[in-house]
Amino acid sequence: MSLRASDVVAGDGNARIFEGGYRPYRGIRLGVGHSVWALARHTIERIMGLKRPARYKVLPFLAVLIAYLPAIAFIGIVALAPPGGGRRILDFVPGPGRYYGFITAAIILFATLAAPEALCPDKRSxxxxxxxxxxxxxTTYLLAKAIAVGTVLxxxxxxxxxxxxxxxxxxNHGPNGFSDFMGTLGQILVAGVSLSLMFGAISLAVPSLTDRxxxxxxxxxxxxxxxxxxxxTVTFGLKGPRNVLALALNRLPFELALRIFTLPGLPTGPEREFGAHSPPLSTAVVVGASVAVTAVAAAVTWWRVVGLEVTR
Incomplete structure (x- = not known):
């Protein structure tokens, strides 16, 4: 005779299971793409401190604010400048291509904060x-994490x-004409995505090596x-080749941005010492080094995540 759940009384307070059953999921399966997007969205929220206590929002939002403050200040200066001082103002206010020089620290700080929040908690837990x-x-797990880091960058x-x-x-102090405006807009898009990819790859490499x-x-x-x-030190102190500067990760992404805006690159030595013999790095060296650094950093991250041991 089979027992029903209502016939069983656990007088000692200990519940007992007499039968177990399982039903397959028959709902809509959204597939891998939705899983990647869901994980990327969750990672973005974690990086920015969304749906978390206020202390987790301070540093990421502060870094983002620092990146926007110079732009707001320059726009305000142009707006409040007297009509006759337009030329002097334009000489002082940088264009979009030179603007990255004012927010180098903010970009580096934000990149070094974002990537660890994407990888380390999953590894530690x-x-x-x-x-x-x-x-x-x-692979798709790492893709979701990379999308999240690149998006916030x-x-x-x-x-x-x-x-x-x-x-x-x-x-009325921007590019002259619609075609120039669209050209500058395209350069900004390419430069922004390129810097996001480079800093994203570089900043993910180290968190892939540790869980802290x-x-x-x-x-x-x-x-x-x-x-x-x-x-x-190698270039200036030891008088080594200038192309070694292409391996400076605090310099290379911004060198690439200058090339995208067709602007002269950064000098490769002190002007008082090198003078006219201090030409910038060649575009080929900058582009090649950028691709190589991004590829190596991405390969290290992929190698570490693929080889990560799963214990539960």
Whole structure:
């Protein structure tokens, strides 16, 4: 005789299961693409501190604000300048191509904060196995994380120069004519995406090696700034070849941005010492080094994530 649930009384307070049953999921399956998007959206929220206590929002929003403040200041200067001082103002206010020089620290700071929040919590909590139980595999998992980091980096690599362009155009101090405006807009889009890809790849490499966010942020910052110090020592202190400067990660992305805007590159030595014999790095060297650095950093991250052991 079979027992019903209503016939069983656990007098000692211990519940007992007499039968178990399972039903297959018959709902709509949204596929891998939706899983990638859902994980990317969740990662973006985590990086920016959304749906988290206020202390997690301070640093990311502060870094983004720092990136926009110079653009707001330049637009305000142009708007409040007297009509006769337009030429002097234009000489002082940088164009979108030169604007990255004012927000270098904000971009580097934001990149070193964003990537550890994307990878380290999953590694530390050993949550990767849960994601792999979904339609995601290791490659699509890493793709979602890369999309999230690249998207938030666009806030500081694309948004500020775009705001500057629009603000100057509204004050009649922007590009001359529609074609020039669209050309500059295209350069901003290419430069913003390129810097986002480079800094995203570089800043994800170090967090892929550790599960501690503070260590990953410090390591990424040390890698970016330390490469500049080492290459500077080799080039200027030891009189090495100038092309070594292409390996300075705090310099290379902004060199690439200048090339995209068809502007002269950064000098490769102190003017008082090198004078006219201090030409910028060639465009071929800058582009080649940018592609190589991005590819190597992405390969390191992929290698570490693919080889990550899943324990649960």
């Amino acid at each position: 050993r949550f990767l196995g849960v994601y792999l139980a979904s339609p995601l595999n290791r 666009l806030l500081v690599t694309l948004g500020p120069p775009l705001l500057l362009l629009i603000g100057l155009a509204l004050q 966010r503070a260590l990953a942020s410090a390591g990424s910052l040390l890698l970016i700034l330390g490469s500049g110090a080492i290459t500077g």
